[in-house]
Amino acid sequence: MAHLRTTRREFLQAAAAAAGASALPGCLLDSLPPLHDGGFAATAIIRAADYGNVLFDAVEQGFALVPPPDVNGKRVVLKPNFVDLPRDGRPAVTNPAVIVAAAEAFRRRGAAEVIVAEGPALQRDAYEILDASGLTPLLDEHRLRFVDLNLDDLIRRPASPVITGVDHVFLAASVARADVLVGMPKMKTHHWAGASLSMKNQFGILPGAAYGWPRNRLHHVDLNAAVFEINRVRAPDYCIVDGIVAMEGNGPIQGTGRKVGVLVFGDKAPAVDATCARIMRLAPERIPYLRLAAGVLGPIGEANIEQRGETIAAVAQSFDVLDHLSNLRM
Amino acid sequence: MSWIHEALEQIEANKRPDGARTCAADFSTGDPATEPTALAAMALAAHGRDATAPLDWLVANQRPDGGFAVSPAHDESTWVTAVAAIALLSAGRRDAGEAAVNWLLHVPIYTLPVTPDSPYGYDTSLPAWPWTPGDFSWVEPTALALLAIQHSSRADDPRVAQGLRLLADRAAFDGNDGGWNYGEPRVLGADLSPAVVPTALVILAARGTDIDLTPGIAFLERRRDSMTSLFSLAWAANAAAALYGRDDSWQDALARSWAEAAASPTKEAGRGALSTALALLAAAEPANNPLILS
Numbered sequence: 001m002a003h004l005r006t007t008r009r010e011f012l013q014a015a016a017a018a019a020g021a022s023a024l025p026g027c028l029l030d031s032l033p034p035l036h037d038g039g040f041a042a043t044a045i046i047r048a049a050d051y052g053n054v055l056f057d058a059v060e061q062g063f064a065l066v067p068p069p070d071v072n073g074k075r076v077v078l079k080p081n082f083v084d085l086p087r088d089g090r091p092a093v094t095n096p097a098v099i100v101a102a103a104e105a106f107r108r109r110g111a112a113e114v115i116v117a118e119g120p121a122l123q124r125d126a127y128e129i130l131d132a133s134g135l136t137p138l139l140d141e142h143r144l145r146f147v148d149l150n151l152d153d154l155i156r157r158p159a160s161p162v163i164t165g166v167d168h169v170f171l172a173a174s175v176a177r178a179d180v181l182v183g184m185p186k187m188k189t190h191h192w193a194g195a196s197l198s199m200k201n202q203f204g205i206l207p208g209a210a211y212g213w214p215r216n217r218l219h220h221v222d223l224n225a226a227v228f229e230i231n232r233v234r235a236p237d238y239c240i241v242d243g244i245v246a247m248e249g250n251g252p253i254q255g256t257g258r259k260v261g262v263l264v265f266g267d268k269a270p271a272v273d274a275t276c277a278r279i280m281r282l283a284p285e286r287i288p289y290l291r292l293a294a295g296v297l298g299p300i301g302e303a304n305i306e307q308r309g310e311t312i313a314a315v316a317q318s319f320d321v322l323d324h325l326s327n328l329r330m
Numbered sequence: 331m332s333w334i335h336e337a338l339e340q341i342e343a344n345k346r347p348d349g350a351r352t353c354a355a356d357f358s359t360g361d362p363a364t365e366p367t368a369l370a371a372m373a374l375a376a377h378g379r380d381a382t383a384p385l386d387w388l389v390a391n392q393r394p395d396g397g398f399a400v401s402p403a404h405d406e407s408t409w410v411t412a413v414a415a416i417a418l419l420s421a422g423r424r425d426a427g428e429a430a431v432n433w434l435l436h437v438p439i440y441t442l443p444v445t446p447d448s449p450y451g452y453d454t455s456l457p458a459w460p461w462t463p464g465d466f467s468w469v470e471p472t473a474l475a476l477l478a479i480q481h482s483s484r485a486d487d488p489r490v491a492q493g494l495r496l497l498a499d500r501a502a503f504d505g506n507d508g509g510w511n512y513g514e515p516r517v518l519g520a521d522l523s524p525a526v527v528p529t530a531l532v533i534l535a536a537r538g539t540d541i542d543l544t545p546g547i548a549f550l551e552r553r554r555d556s557m558t559s560l561f562s563l564a565w566a567a568n569a570a571a572a573l574y575g576r577d578d579s580w581q582d583a584l585a586r587s588w589a590e591a592a593a594s595p596t597k598e599a600g601r602g603a604l605s606t607a608l609a610l611l612a613a614a615e616p617a618n619n620p621l622i623l624s
Contacts, residue, residue: 087523122512124470124527124561127600131558139596146596151353151604153361154403165464170404173360191518209353209365209400210408212461212468213512220440220465254520322518 035285037304038295041271042066045279045310046263048244051097055263059098059105059240062265065308068238069267072110074179077117078102079149079236081185081201082129084122084253091245091257094186096135098242098263100142102184117174119149119204121214122253126150147174150208159233162225164217169233175205176234183236183269187243187260187276189251189321192223194287194328196252197276198239198269199297202230224288231269231297239272240265243279248319255320262315268298271305278302278312280319282328333588334613337606338377341370344603349383350391351603362387363401364410368417369607372621375421376614388414389426396429397437407433409461412474419481420620431482434475435489438464451516458489458496468513469500473531480535480623497532498541507552508545524549526562530569534621537572547573554579559597560587560605567612572622576613584609 044065048058080094103114116139120126126148130136139146152172159169175181185201193200203215203226211217218226241264249255260279266272270293274284284290284300294300321328345351350362351370371384392398397407398414411430419427442454458467459475472493479490501508502515502524509524510532516522529546536543550566557563563583570580588609591597616622 085523085525123525125559127597128526128557128559128562130596130600136558136594136596140594143595145599148353148600151363151602154401156403156405207400208461209363209410210404210462212409212465213470214468216460216468217462217465250518250520254522 032286032288033291035291036295037299037301039268039299040304040306041266041268041298042306042308043264043266043272043275044308045275045312045315046265047261047310047315048263049261051095051244055097055101056104058263059101061309062240062263063105066265066267068106068109068182069180071106071180073112075177076106076111076114076180076182077174077178078114078182078184079175079201079204080116080118081188081196081204081252082118082120082126082133084120085129085132087253089257090253090255091186091247092188092253093129093133094184094242095244096133096138098240098244099135099184100138100144102182102240103142103144106182111180115145115147115174117147117149117152117172119152119172119206119208121203121208124150124208124213147172149174149204150213152207154207154210157233160229162221163229164211165221169206169230170210171234172205172207180237181234183239185239185241187241187246187264187280189248189255189280189319189325191250191252191322191325192219193227193289194321194325195273195277195280195282197241197273198236199227199231199273199289199293202227202234202236205234206230224292227289228292228297231293235269235297238265238267239269241272241276243276246280246319248280248321250322258317258319260315260317262310270294270298270300274300275305275307275312278330279316281316281330282319282321283330286328333585334377334610337588337610338374338379341373341603341606341610342379345370345383348387350387351384353602353604355599355602357603357606361401361403362391364388364391364398365400365413366603366607368410368413369611370603371417372420372619373607373610373614376611376618376620381421385417385421385423388418389423392426392429395433397433398430406463408463409459409471409474412459412471412478415478416474416481416620419478428482428484431479431484434459434478435484435487440464440466442466449518450514451519452514453499456492456496456499458493467496469497469510469528470512470531472496473528473535476535477621477623481620494536494539494541497536501542501545503545507549509549510546526550526553526557527565530565533569534572534623537623554583557583557587558590560584560591560601560609563587564605564608564612568608568619568621571612571616571619575616581613584612
């Protein structure tokens with residue numbers, strides 16, 4: 001097939017040239033970019049039955065198996081996924097208990113400052129989401145500061161035109177100035193991208209004030225290429241995925257809850273996401289942005305990822321996906 | 331001291347030396363920004379205070395194309411142009427305000443032809459206003475642009491009707507509530523829920539038109555006493571003020587929300603210039619509130 005002979009650069013150029021044709025991912029699923037996997041990473045799967053106090057132990061177990069970066073004296077930014085108001089009990093956002101457990105773990109390791117920062121995609125009012133999710137009282141109790149990345153100062157960084165059509169992006173200053181950025185996504189299916197995990201979660205580091213609610217300009221050029229390129233500009237230094245109660249079906253906001261009972265840890269986002277995809281019984285090599293990232297930002301092949309803690313087979317569940325994404329199934 | 335007095339004191343005193351406001355909790359840390367500065371100017375003027383400094387900052391930071399960037403660190407004119415235009419035009423800064431509206435009337439827009447297999451349950455071919463030039467049209471920037479244009483000499487521009495047509499097309503109903511969300515009522519066969527801020531903005535922009543606002547008004551009324559964030563509540567209260575004048579139940583809700591924010595460090599940190607100015611506008615005499623069209 002012709003697309004298998006294209007290079008990664010050619011694929012990205014083609015994606016940029018197709019700007020305005022469609023936001024649908026189907027065109028990309030039919031024409032996957034080439035896969036050049038490589039490198040090594042470790043990911044850890046830790047069981048956590050619920051969002052109770054056991055989480056503090058679960059985070060420590062994850063850190064023991066895949067150590068986070070040294071945070072002693074550093075500024076740590078936790079970036080959860082608060083895409084929209086969680087409605088009707090749907091698990092659309094990172095559970096606040098996971099955020100607090102991670103914050104305390106980083107404090108125990110000597111972090112000078114830990115802040116929670118997010119730029120919701122579909123709502124201007126981030127604080128309404130904090131309240132609806134139950135995060136507000138926990139932030140107060142644990143003396144954690146929240147930054148609405150959508151309204152943060154803008155820091156210009158060079159970037160591929162694939163993201164927005166120009167040769168730079170504006171990052172939220174709190175993220176640009178973070179010593180250690182920790183991605184804390186929810187394990188979710190995504191009706192355009194296939195899966196919303198660590199790499200997709202990085203959309204939130206681009207302020208809505210500059211890119212809108214939603215950041216359609218990023219979808220407009222090419223969603224998968226934008227996910228990859230944003231991570232090339234600023235990837236998370238460490239990832240903790242909330243897969244205790246995940247979302248399947250019509251994610252990232254209208255899916256249904258699926259209890260998986262795991263947290264997934266790692267320091268290379270593509271590897272973490274590949275492990276999560278396999279837990280969801282989705283093939284990571286069929287998710288275009290993971291193919292683009294493979295071997296550049298981290299590996300996605302099972303042979304290149306050392307699995308620590310629970311095995312994938314022990315916790316994997318077959319997630320429902322929308323019909324047009326059925327070819328993502330393993 | 332009433333919350334209104336306290337809020338006025340804060341928004342008057344907390345500013346950068348150049349008169350601008352920022353999005354930070356203290357209104358002054360970090361980069362000056364167009365939206366909080368414009369809203370602060372509106373709020374001060376609506377309560378009879380001097381808004382000269384923030385208005386001067388807006389004029390000084392207007393881009394050569396007539397539009398406004400998010401902040402001086404940004405490099406293109408965007409949706410905040412509409413907010414600046416409302417502030418300028420309502421304060422009698424006509425030249426700068428008309429230039430901003432002129433930018434709005436010429437901003438490039440991206441549309442999609444409607445196809446039988448479209449996943450979008452709305453008319454993607456309708457042009458209105460995007461968040462950023464060349465992007466798709468969405469509800470909030472469209473409503474803000476319509477408000478700005480109706481303050482200008484271009485109120486009869488054909489793009490006003492186009493914008494209203496888009497707002498009518500994007501009305502959302504999820505089975506329980508009606509109103510507007512960011513701009514997608516239905517995607518991939520699923521209904522998306524309305525949200526407070528877009529619904530309030532549409533009520534402000536489309537009041538008196540043929541668009542049926544009834545479901546959105548009912549949605550905001552149902553949510554009034556359960557809204558926990560001042561930003562959402564303040565937008566909703568502005569919409570209510572446009573409909574009913576300064577209604578006691580909405581004014582009480584604003585006072586409650588202001589007090590609750592003081593009890594939570596997180597909420598207090600989130601009560602920046604945007605929320606404070608919007609709350610003050612909702613508490614102002616409606617005739618002095620530029621978000622309410624006469």
